Amino acid sequence: MPNLSVTRATCVRFIGLCVFLLMASTVWAQPKTCAMVLMHGKWGHPNNLAVFGRTLEAVCETYSIEMPWSRNRNYDQPYGVAIAEISAKVQALRAKGFSRVLLAGHSFGANAAMAYMVTQADVDGVIALAPGHSPALTYSRGIGKAAVDQARQSVAEGKGADLMEMDDYNQGKARTVRMRAEVLLSYFDPVGLGNMSLSASRFKRAVPFMWVIGTADPLYPAGPAYAFEKVPSHPASKYLVVEADHMATPDVAAAQVLEWVKSLP
Numbered sequence: 001m002p003n004l005s006v007t008r009a010t011c012v013r014f015i016g017l018c019v020f021l022l023m024a025s026t027v028w029a030q031p032k033t034c035a036m037v038l039m040h041g042k043w044g045h046p047n048n049l050a051v052f053g054r055t056l057e058a059v060c061e062t063y064s065i066e067m068p069w070s071r072n073r074n075y076d077q078p079y080g081v082a083i084a085e086i087s088a089k090v091q092a093l094r095a096k097g098f099s100r101v102l103l104a105g106h107s108f109g110a111n112a113a114m115a116y117m118v119t120q121a122d123v124d125g126v127i128a129l130a131p132g133h134s135p136a137l138t139y140s141r142g143i144g145k146a147a148v149d150q151a152r153q154s155v156a157e158g159k160g161a162d163l164m165e166m167d168d169y170n171q172g173k174a175r176t177v178r179m180r181a182e183v184l185l186s187y188f189d190p191v192g193l194g195n196m197s198l199s200a201s202r203f204k205r206a207v208p209f210m211w212v213i214g215t216a217d218p219l220y221p222a223g224p225a226y227a228f229e230k231v232p233s234h235p236a237s238k239y240l241v242v243e244a245d246h247m248a249t250p251d252v253a254a255a256q257v258l259e260w261v262k263s264l265p
Contacts, residue, residue: 041107
């Protein structure tokens with residue numbers, strides 16, 4: 001005859017284990033409430049932010065999208081359309097039920113994240129990783145000036161669809177690009193959406209803003225005054241300096257960005 005006390009004890013332990021596993025699986029299965037849209041830099045590809053994205057997956061679902069300035073798309077759409085593409089992704093994530101949607105961009109992608117705050121501003125935070133693309137600086141130095149002036153004239157004359165060529169520069173490298181006049185002007189106008197200093201001062205509202213810059217980045221000497229201090233003040237905003245060059249900054253800073261996202265109210 002079986003020992004009933006042992007059998008009962010075994011059943012109790014088994015039931016307890018089942019309850020524990022059920023509760024644990026419920027916790028593990030709970031979906032994230034945070035989503036993050038990732039935008040690559042000039043001539044880049046969504047995969048360029050793969051390491052950064054995997055790190056941030058600990059707290060946010062990450063979605064890397066291909067932007068018009070990628071090597072494949074080669075400026076196929078103007079800045080306004082790029083903003084609309086970001087907005088469509090943000091709205092899709094809201095529709096999925098994410099209560100917090102963040103933008104994170106590297107180089108030109110950081111530029112776009114800031115431009116988004118000028119036009120839409122319906123996200124809950126912005127992470128600018130090694131911000132890049134400085135049309136005001138290049139124009140003032142005569143780099144691409146003739147092309148920008150010609151594009152401005154073409155647009156004014158209703159010829160925005162005319163194709164143009166210009167030398168485009170990225171971290172000391174140059175390549176000739178061909179695009180419509182309206183597209184060229186939208187990205188390279190020295191006082192347009194590409195001007196990060198102006199964009200910073202034109203944010204529609206204050207959100208947690210993180211500026212991440214490497215000590216070997218060409219923009220590092222400009223310091224916080226260049227754009228960070230012009231953004232509407234928020235107690236959670238942070239200016240982060242890392243030991244890295246322009247390209248390595250996202251990967252080097254990923255762990256610190258993760259901790260910052262975790263700390264957001």
